Amino acid sequence: MIARVVRAVVVALSVVVASHVAAPARADDRVIIPDACSVTRPYDAASPLTELTSGIETTWGFRLTGRYWTDERYRPIVATVWRTLDAISCTPYLGALHAKVGTLELFATSIGGWAAGDYGLTRADAVSLDFPQLLTSYPTDPGHVSRLFVHELTHAYTRDRSANPPYWSDFTALYARNGRFGSYGSSSSEVFSEVVGYYVARCAANNPYTPAESAYYDFAKTEVFGGKEFGPAPGQPVACDATIPDTRAAYASANAAVEAAVADREAAAQEIALNGAARYGYESLSVSGPGTAI
Numbered sequence: 001m002i003a004r005v006v007r008a009v010v011v012a013l014s015v016v017v018a019s020h021v022a023a024p025a026r027a028d029d030r031v032i033i034p035d036a037c038s039v040t041r042p043y044d045a046a047s048p049l050t051e052l053t054s055g056i057e058t059t060w061g062f063r064l065t066g067r068y069w070t071d072e073r074y075r076p077i078v079a080t081v082w083r084t085l086d087a088i089s090c091t092p093y094l095g096a097l098h099a100k101v102g103t104l105e106l107f108a109t110s111i112g113g114w115a116a117g118d119y120g121l122t123r124a125d126a127v128s129l130d131f132p133q134l135l136t137s138y139p140t141d142p143g144h145v146s147r148l149f150v151h152e153l154t155h156a157y158t159r160d161r162s163a164n165p166p167y168w169s170d171f172t173a174l175y176a177r178n179g180r181f182g183s184y185g186s187s188s189s190e191v192f193s194e195v196v197g198y199y200v201a202r203c204a205a206n207n208p209y210t211p212a213e214s215a216y217y218d219f220a221k222t223e224v225f226g227g228k229e230f231g232p233a234p235g236q237p238v239a240c241d242a243t244i245p246d247t248r249a250a251y252a253s254a255n256a257a258v259e260a261a262v263a264d265r266e267a268a269a270q271e272i273a274l275n276g277a278a279r280y281g282y283e284s285l286s287v288s289g290p291g292t293a294i
């Protein structure tokens with residue numbers, strides 16, 4: 001945690017410095033996942049995507065398929081996957097996952113519709129991730145990308161639930177008492193994925209971990225992550241809160257500019273209409289928020 005906070009401060013300072021030399025700040029230099037583990041494999045923004053993807057495969061036991069992994073437009077998504085895996089690498093999570101499913105395929109694709117990811121639906125035995133949709137969410141809610149990734153991995157993690165292993169037995173008893181978690185998921189499997197996804201991605205927008213959800217929090221902490229935490233107890237300020245608002249402010253101003261442009265165009269359209277110049281059309285601009293459906 002401390003290391004990443006320090007890094008965030010360094011990044012924030014370097015952004016200030018960079019602004020004086022007119023170098024653009026990299027969109028992927030943000031704190032998205034508060035640390036559970038010391039960073040053992042720092043994400044290197046200078047690494048080619050081919051090296052990053054092969055590094056994900058060999059370091060953390062996945063098989064990456066789909067052309068988006070090596071498409072520079074999707075570097076923030078690759079970086080988020082890298083950092084998420086690094087952050088959970090000292091917990092029992094990945095070992096337990098691989099014991100259940102072996103080398104897991106991560107398929108970077110465009111799913112279409114409302115789903116940003118799935119396990120086993122788009123492609124059998126693979127976690128499919130809708131990279132274009134995730135990239136759309138990234139600017140306003142980068143934590144969503146991490147949460148979605150862990151959510152889908154966790155569907156693979158619970159693949160053994162029909163055998164009712166101890167973790168699942170404990171969880172279903174908890175689910176029977178506590179029910180839904182957040183605004184999504186009305187089955188034990190979906191709620192489990194959300195409980196685990198938000199436990200890792202503490203910086204995700206609208207994270208449901210308030211003190212009222214401490215039973216789910218304690219479950220994830222003790223039965224899934226071996227006591228490691230990605231932030232303070234529910235209800236306490238999360239480290240990313242100090243760094244994310246800066247970027248949110250930046251996007252807020254961008255959104256404000258878009259909204260101003262929309263207002264200008266609408267005003268211009270009204271003026272044109274009043275002048276009877278109906279032949280002048282204008283394109284509509286839409287401002288959409290981050291997707292949440294998974």
Ligand SMILES: [Zn+2]
Pocket residue numbers: 151155190193294
């Ligand atoms: Zn799901």
